[in-house]
Structures are given as structure tokens and as C-alpha cells.
Amino acid sequence: MPLQARIEAILIADDPATFVTRELERVELQFGGIEGDRHFGILAKANVRQPMYKRGQEIMNRRQLSIVSVEELQGIAERIGVKEIQPAWLGANIVISGVPELTKLPMGIRMMLPSGGGLVCEGENEPCSGPGRIIAEHYQDSLLTKLFIQKAQQARGIVAYVERPGELKVGDLVQIYN
């Protein structure tokens, strides 16, 4: 039986000045992700996350979309002692509910959309300091940056790429399976 998740929010990082995302009601996913988003592209430039390549070399883009779960974000918020962590602060593109352990989904797992599109999980999105700093700024507490990195391990969601394009809307039910 596939797991079922509900799409709670869709977000885009289309302000070149920040990775923080803003909400959309729907999106037409393309090969490469969300057009206009800073992570959009079938190809991407290697960075610190791919130390086996020289920085800036072109590689296939396995990190087109950041997906987070309502349940996991609430868990992180509780562990670092704040009311909430907004998905936009993490640069998330898709927020789902119904999959409490989203971050543990293995690589290669598919998320099938009602439109017929499909995403492929590329594994855990390891917490880094950028979102930690946004959270720290919001709550005016500089200790939260490091605390976020510690307490968000295995809970900060996954990255994914678009295997087949298709529409995605808030409220969609998606099926997760191998």
C-alpha cells in the first residue's frame, strides 16, 4: 500500500536576494522543477554539497525541490523551543502532511501526483546554517542557528526532482511508493 500525503503548501524562491520562499496556490512542475525558482534546472552547478566535483562544474540537478512535512517541522520547533518553524524560512517548495517520517524516505521513492506527474526522492536534505539564521532572526535568539542544525537532523525533509512534469495544487493527495 502506498503512503498518502496531502499538499499543504507550494512555495517558490523567486527573489534573487534570498532563498526564503513565498506561497503559490498551484504550480506547473517542469523537468527541472519550478520555473523561476532558484533551484530550477535539469542541470545545476556543483557546490559544497557535492565535494567530489569542482565548485561550479555542471552536474545533473538532484536537488530541484525541497519537500518538508508539517509534522516534522512541528517536532523541530518543539525541540528548539519555539512556537513554529515556517516552511518558507527553510526555502521549502512543497509542504505535505500525513507522512510523519518524511525525511527517512529512501532515495528513489516516487511521489505520484493526481495530475499524472511524478517526483523522485533524492534523500535527506541535511540541515545547514542558512535556515537556522532566518529562524534565529525571527525569534531574536542567535543560539537558535546552531540548535536548529542539531535538532533538525533527520527531520528537515528531503530533496527531490521532477521525473515527469504535471500540475500540483494545494489540497492534492499524492501517493508515495517504490
Added chain:
Amino acid sequence: MPLQARIEAILIADDPATFVTRELERVELQFGGIEGDRHFGILAKANVRQPMYKRGQEIMNRRQLSIVSVEELQGIAERIGVKEIQPAWLGANIVISGVPELTKLPMGIRMMLPSGGGLVCEGENEPCSGPGRIIAEHYQDSLLTKLFIQKAQQARGIVAYVERPGELKVGDLVQIYN
């Protein structure tokens, strides 16, 4: 420590009449795989291996390259009682030695080439009847088709895609790691 493998052969399926491959001394891997090979392409058409899509729909190509190991092919040959299984009969593109359990490598594992190129493992290439029939023809024994499918489980190699282009030559040593 990364695993190390040696490239024993490089093969291309460039005869439209068959999936059987022929040997090359070297190849310039591209985004999409081996140019001219029947599985070349950043995109591919969905087939029986992707039943969640309609047949013929365009999807990202996760099956650009078929990689097999000398040790595993010898193991299959012994289990089905034949002298050898030639990689070309399976439509293999890359033959390696030094990784006896190649097929168990998880999705997402990288193979780094001396040229700076990189491949990503997309998991087990599940045995199907096509190669079984070629083996059966070669040894004039029709029972071998089914026997191959049974005995090649978890030993028929992996599929992979090109994450970063680069040259690959027979004799290259490649590093396998997460």
C-alpha cells in the same frame, strides 16, 4: 574508504536491431549516457519498468547505463550451468571487476571516474527475458531463459545515469562511494 573497481570493458548498443552491445576501447560519456546507444538520453519514454506512467510518456531517464560485474556474471553462469555469460548478451554498457556485490549497491551511490566524470547508481537492474533468450540461443537450450531470470536476481548489475560527463577508458580505476 571508497570501494575501487576496474573498468574491464565498455560497450554500446548502436545496432537498432538488437539490444546486444559491442565493445569500445573508450567513450566520452555525456549527460544522457553514451551517445548513439539505445538508452541514450536525458529523457526516455516510460515502459513496462515504470508502470506508474502511461507507456510512451516522457520521463527523466534513470536507466542510461547498464553496469555489470565480472564476478557476478561468473556467479550466474555457474548457477545456470554454463561456461560464461558475455556482458554483451545482457546489453551491458560497462563491465567492472573488484566489486563482487555490485548489484547490492544502494541508489544514490556515486562512481567517480579518473576523468572527473561521475555516475550515479539507480539500483538493481532486474533480470528480464531478453538476455535470457540470447543466452538460451547461444547454448541451444531453451530452458536457460527462465533459469537466467531466476538465478540472476540480485546479480545482474545496476543501472546508472551520468551526473557529470567525462571520458571513460578500459583499465580506468573508479571510486565508488556515497
